[in-house]
Amino acid sequence: MTEHHTHTHNMSAPTEFVYCPRCATPMETRQVGDKPRRVCPACEYIYFTDPKVGVGVLVVSEGKVLLVRRVMNPERGKWSIPAGFVDRGENPQETAVREAQEETGLDVVIDRLLDVYYNPPEAGGASIFILYEAHIAGGTLRPGDDADRAEFFGADELPDLAFASTKDAIRRWQQTLTADKDV
Ligand SMILES: [Zn+2]
Numbered sequence: 457m458t459e460h461h462t463h464t465h466n467m468s469a470p471t472e473f474v475y476c477p478r479c480a481t482p483m484e485t486r487q488v489g490d491k492p493r494r495v496c497p498a499c500e501y502i503y504f505t506d507p508k509v510g511v512g513v514l515v516v517s518e519g520k521v522l523l524v525r526r527v528m529n530p531e532r533g534k535w536s537i538p539a540g541f542v543d544r545g546e547n548p549q550e551t552a553v554r555e556a557q558e559e560t561g562l563d564v565v566i567d568r569l570l571d572v573y574y575n576p577p578e579a580g581g582a583s584i585f586i587l588y589e590a591h592i593a594g595g596t597l598r599p600g601d602d603a604d605r606a607e608f609f610g611a612d613e614l615p616d617l618a619f620a621s622t623k624d625a626i627r628r629w630q631q632t633l634t635a636d637k638d639v
Pocket residue numbers: 476477478479480481496497498499500501
């Protein structure tokens with residue numbers, strides 16, 4: 457027995473695909489489970505809109521935080537923590553290490569999970585963002601990939617920051633600095 461959901465939501469199915477990406481038949485909108493989705497009537501392919509997942513690392517060395525300047529939009533010309541998108545099937549910790557290597561030339565090791573953020577789809581970019589803390593294990597500082605500069609900054613010399621996730625990561629770091637002073 458199949459369970460039928462009789463309640464309907466006022467949600468329209470995403471219309472990114474007009475034709476089936478597998479067999480090129482025009483797709484239809486059908487109720488699949490509790491949501492309307494684009495479905496191929498010929499081969500039964502269902503288009504699921506998976507969330508975009510991003511990952512980044514907060515790296516602090518000798519009291520300074522590692523940032524990269526973005527050469528790509530969004531937020532071109534502003535500075536962010538090393539970050540990137542997680543590919544399907546990829547461990548997010550491996551993505552974080554790889555992105556840090558590509559953007560800064562440094563080999564980092566993940567120490568712990570700091571937080572997981574949710575960004576509404578309207579904000580663009582990653583809808584789920586995973587923030588790790590990491591430390592440097594080797595490599596030589598040099599920018600690469602979609603960064604044209606990679607540098608360390610003290611808390612009182614921060615550049616123009618990109619993204620809410622980077623600003624929050626920096627805020628966390630500054631709070632630990634304040635906490636240390638209070639002891
Ligand atoms: Zn098809």
